Amino acid sequence: MDSVIKAAVVYFALWAIIRISGRRTLGEMSAFDLVLFMIIGGSTQRAITGQDYSLTNALLLVATFIVIDIALSLVELKSPFMRRVFNGMPMILVENGTVMAARLRRARITEENILESARKLHGLERIDQIKFAILEATGVITIVPAVQAGRIEPAAAPASL
């Protein structure tokens, strides 16, 4: 009985902590973030299993986690509000080449993060080549390049060069 309760408590506690920590942590995972997540996993794992290393307990825990996961996905499917609560919403960071500085600050994202995504996804070099940069609910930054006549704007060399 306590295995199921423990699993549920850990599921929601971890969900709350990860949600509180902000989306930044999820999408743009650095090498150290990976280590951090492994430590979090290791610390909670012992608390859930305790001294019961039986196969029954392991299956019970896995079943509980998956059941909660499925139940929540069904709730999300039914209710757009709950979907927002669980996953957050997408937000525009760059609009027609203009950085929305206040939003970046609140979301703890730098212009560098956006440029990194722009380079990675589209080989863009400057903010003004970006039509939209969007922080998706999943935590990744997606880029819509500025398009002119069906192709990406010619990368004119900045005037200063």
Add this chain to the structure above:
Amino acid sequence: MDEAVSRKYPVREDMRFQRRCWALERVGWAVLALIAIAGLTGAFGNGPVSRAHASAGPLTVSYERFQRATRTSAFIFDVTHQAGAEITLHLGAPFQRNFEVTSIQPAPLRSRTGPDGIDLTFGAEAGGKSRVVIWARARSFGLATMSAASDGGAPARLRVFVYP
């Protein structure tokens, strides 16, 4: 257009909801920080806030007010007595119910278990002051009120809160 205004294209935004999320996030950070600070002070056991004493007559018990399930902690019994005598510690039934004794230092000469608890008899120190340390593991979470007495004297009350 003002940054605070929700856009509809290319994604549908809800900045009011977003701002609420951010506010909750900040509250969450504060709560997490408080948890960490509380942990440092010993509010979850093993720290200055957690240290507790209970005494009755010749017996003083030092123990942890806050404990965690399955974690071992020390109950230190200091007894003053006549030189050379034997001392008997009585731990009430709730102690037996809530804790699993993992070690007793020094080893008791005799022990007896009954429905009213455990009696442990030790050889007393010559100086008139003896110390017994019992390491015990909390079995389940919740508030436990226990009693301990020496040589049939009035019982000292121990109140322990065990975190899950």
